[in-house]
Amino acid sequence: MRLDGVLFFPVTPFAADGSLNLRGLAEHVADGVAAGPGGVFAACGTGEFNALSLDEYAAVVATTVEAVGGRVPVISGAGGSLPFAQACAGAAARAGAEGLLLMPPYLVTAPASGLVEYVRQIAQVTDLPIIVYQRGTARFTPDAVVELAELPNVIGFKDGLGDIDLLQRIILRVRQATDREFTFFNGLPTAELTVPAYRGLGVPLYSSAVFAFAPEIALAFYKAITDGDELLTRRLLTKFYLPLVDLRDRVPGYAVSLVKAGVRLRGLDAGTVRAPLVDPTPEHITTLAQLIEAGLAIAS
Numbered sequence: 001m002r003l004d005g006v007l008f009f010p011v012t013p014f015a016a017d018g019s020l021n022l023r024g025l026a027e028h029v030a031d032g033v034a035a036g037p038g039g040v041f042a043a044c045g046t047g048e049f050n051a052l053s054l055d056e057y058a059a060v061v062a063t064t065v066e067a068v069g070g071r072v073p074v075i076s077g078a079g080g081s082l083p084f085a086q087a088c089a090g091a092a093a094r095a096g097a098e099g100l101l102l103m104p105p106y107l108v109t110a111p112a113s114g115l116v117e118y119v120r121q122i123a124q125v126t127d128l129p130i131i132v133y134q135r136g137t138a139r140f141t142p143d144a145v146v147e148l149a150e151l152p153n154v155i156g157f158k159d160g161l162g163d164i165d166l167l168q169r170i171i172l173r174v175r176q177a178t179d180r181e182f183t184f185f186n187g188l189p190t191a192e193l194t195v196p197a198y199r200g201l202g203v204p205l206y207s208s209a210v211f212a213f214a215p216e217i218a219l220a221f222y223k224a225i226t227d228g229d230e231l232l233t234r235r236l237l238t239k240f241y242l243p244l245v246d247l248r249d250r251v252p253g254y255a256v257s258l259v260k261a262g263v264r265l266r267g268l269d270a271g272t273v274r275a276p277l278v279d280p281t282p283e284h285i286t287t288l289a290q291l292i293e294a295g296l297a298i299a300s
Contacts, residue, residue, distance in 0.1 A: 001073050001099050001129050001155065003183065005038025006215075006222045007207045009046040011260045012060055014271035020056055021271060022063045028212075028268055029067035035215035040068055044077035044101050046209050046259050051274035054087055062095040075131065079103030082121060089126040099129040101158065104138035112144035123151050133187060135160030142166075142173035149174050149182050156183035158207070162194065168201055189255040190245050192221050193237065199225070209255065210244075213262030214292055220299035232298070240295035247287055253277040254284075261285050265292060 010032060013024035029040060042064035043049045043057050052060065061076045068074050076097040078088035082105070089100055105118055115138055123130055130153055134140050139161060140148070148154045157174075159167050167184075174182055186198040186206035195206055204226075211218035217240060224232040248254045256273060261280045263270040265288065272279050280288065 001075075003039045003073060003205060005036070006211050006218050007039050007041060007185075007205070008032045008037035008211045008215075009041045009044055009207055009209055010064065011212055011256075011263050011270050012043065012047040012052065013263075013268070014274065016271070018274070020059060021269075022059060024268060024270060025060065025063050026067040028263065028270065029064050031268075032211065032215060033068055033071055035211070036219065037072060037211060037215075039073045039075060040064060041101055041207065042074055042076045042097070044075075045103065046212060046256055047077065048256060048274055048277070049077040049079065049103065050106075051277075054084070054091060057088060058091040058095055061092050061097050065096040073098045075099040075101050077101050077103055078122065079133075080106045082118060085118075085122050086125045089122055089128060093126060093128055097128065099131065099155070100126070101131050101133055103133045104136045107137070109137050112139070112141045115140060116144050116147045119148055119154065120151060123153050127153060129153055129155040131156040131158050131183075131185065133158045133160060135187065140170070142169045145170045146173050146177045149178050149180070155181070156185060158185035158187035159203075160187040160189075162188050164197060164201065167203075171201060171203070190241060190248060192218070193241050193245055195221075195225055196233070209259045210241075210262075212259050213266050214295060217292075217295040217299045235298050236295065239298060240291055244288075244291055247284060247291070250284070251278065251280070254280065258284075258288060261288055262292060265289050 010029050013021035015021045043060045065074050074097050076092040078085045078100045184203045188194050191206040208218045221236045257277050260270050
């Protein structure tokens, strides 16, 4: 499984009664794939993995796989308690996913050796390729990532900490220890803001939450950064991404709920977020709408 381009993380639409809106999800995914991402990551952080039951998770992944129709790879989230993560791995394989994004164990903190064992025990129950997500309570040492890279079906490492020094040491140690193909990702929220820094480390691949509601902006940024168009890159960072991050940081959880609000603003009734997340205030939705308008004007 090879990934490139802009990576699409769909939201999970909910109906007015709080149940899954699978028809809305299929439309959301189909529209996103038509815009041209390099891969689709279903039921991950932006898709409120934390809020889904196992049955709902399986339905989200199966609906996404069907809507994608084999045009690009589909990777699904997994994580939480060890048994739940293992169950997700099985459900994802049955639904037709091509890989897993393994998120942190819920709540607990653990040493790197325990985190490696967590990954190992999930890798033992699935043949799916696994990308390990470093974020929150899952913080790995360089030696621990070398151990991960030795597991045959662990194919990548997604960084959501933003510790550039640590990530550089991890990359160097892994490249020194193995010549197998092993991919590193920029997984920070609103990753575009840090893409120039990560590219300096040799990590061009990143996830784009913005693609879920404004693929035109996300793709314009990707083209600008890959073409070396520093002027357009700076304009998009300054006029769109920077104020978006400022808005995101006003309320915990806005990294997800602003994305879902953006999807609603662009015409799809994706519903609200599930507790404990909260939806943006009317004032913040107005600000988001203005930012989207400004970003689209620059991208056009």
